[in-house]
Amino acid sequence: MDPHPLAPVVPPLPAVPAQAQPDGHTITTSERGSFCLASCTCGWRGPARRSRDLARKDATAHLTG
Secondary structure, X not given: OOOOOOOOOOOOEEOOOHHHOOOOOOEEEEXXXXXXXXXXXXXXXXXXXXXXXXHHHHHHHHHHO
């Protein structure tokens, strides 16, 4: 799903500290309008959240689950 063409481009923010990430997994968060999405280099994508904190918690659950 492409972002809206008028949506501001926001660089991804780290969701969890680098030392907490297992090999092969790099988690980032990005903002699309008023939503924050977490994604991983393994292909996992979390649900769109209005709360950055909830998106980061989804990412942490992915790494530990």
